[in-house]
Amino acid sequence: MPYPEGHKLKVRNRILTSAADAFRRNGIRESSVPSIMKGAGLTHGGFYSHFENKEELVAETCNFVVSNTIDELRTSTRNEHSDKEEPEINRIIDFYLSPYHRDHAEEGCIVPILSGEIAQCSADLQGILSHALNQYIAFIGEISGSDETTSGVVLSIMVGSLLLARSVKDPVLSTNILNQAKVQAKTVFNSSPK
Amino acid sequence: MPYPEGHKLKVRNRILTSAADAFRRNGIRESSVPSIMKGAGLTHGGFYSHFENKEELVAETCNFVVSNTIDELRTSTRNEHSDKEEPEINRIIDFYLSPYHRDHAEEGCIVPILSGEIAQCSADLQGILSHALNQYIAFIGEISGSDETTSGVVLSIMVGSLLLARSVKDPVLSTNILNQAKVQAKTVFNSSPK
DNA sequence: TTTATAATATGATGATCGTAATATATTATA
């Protein structure tokens, strides 16, 4: 067996990482297979020994990014001093709607960036997105103790305000939207059935 | 002067209408110039006697759709029986978050569909999107009497929940998100400075 | 009806895409 144990898996992960970056920077359709392979330090030829086709790469990259993002949200709230009486969900909202997340789309959540584009893709990819949203909603429900609908609305507020904060050119308005959206998102839990 | 007065303008509007439909159905990058011209009943060759290039078409189509959408929102709220004591802004929220708007993306607001893609385009197109958002925010502010930030958060809730309601496959959850987002959007005005 | 011209169609160009076939390079084992 040439090549060390697990070599191919590592390369495959490098391709996924490159794709995750490219898709969030430039969108799915604008990110070509050759450019993604170059981002992983390879040429385009070997792509099809790792993935069936581009659609499979998109599907796996979406799952990859979503589970990574949820993991990060989960651990980031744990790391922060949990001595306070502030609910854990508030820290997730604060991170999601932070200027850092707004200004580093290529590291963050795919939903505000790619959900519009995925909605125009195949039914398979739409299913991946729907499943990802269910994971986010379940995660928010788990952290906040809220029902599915309430968690969905909170996610809506986070996604919508991040999208607008990124699109509005006026930096003051952008930051104001983020900050007031934080307040609103946290308020939802106090005005809804648990 | 061959061809009747205003003929070219009519054709130009047909191209814009076709592009507006195509972009909202399939996205900007997925909508080719030939397919848009076919949608307007023409062949691709004449395109460049109407528009400098595709980017100019995108910019004009965005402005076209946004002003049409705001006009429709404005008049639809006027037509509805204004005898009730219900605030005008509530009817706008109700229409924006209606199942009809969710299920007919190709007729509706471009923001949930295209803002992700436009954020990846040229600075010029990003400026168009930013200007469009300012128009929406000013419109909401005008109708509701709220400040810029509050209007921006309400727009965030509408955009985010429409995006999620379209992406979530479970129809019950989708409708629940829309309905509870309506409640939340209307609540914002009661908990914010005017 | 003829003519001049504006509007549209046809066809071509170079670039890039996704994908595949084939050749080359790499390395664990013998």
Place this chain on the structure above:
DNA sequence: TATAATATATTACGATCATCATATTATAAA
């Protein structure tokens, strides 16, 4: 060190894109 198997690179193919050059059609005016 030689070998066999595997991973990667090179090259190619057909399709489609945005754009442009040129030909053709349609119509208002003469």
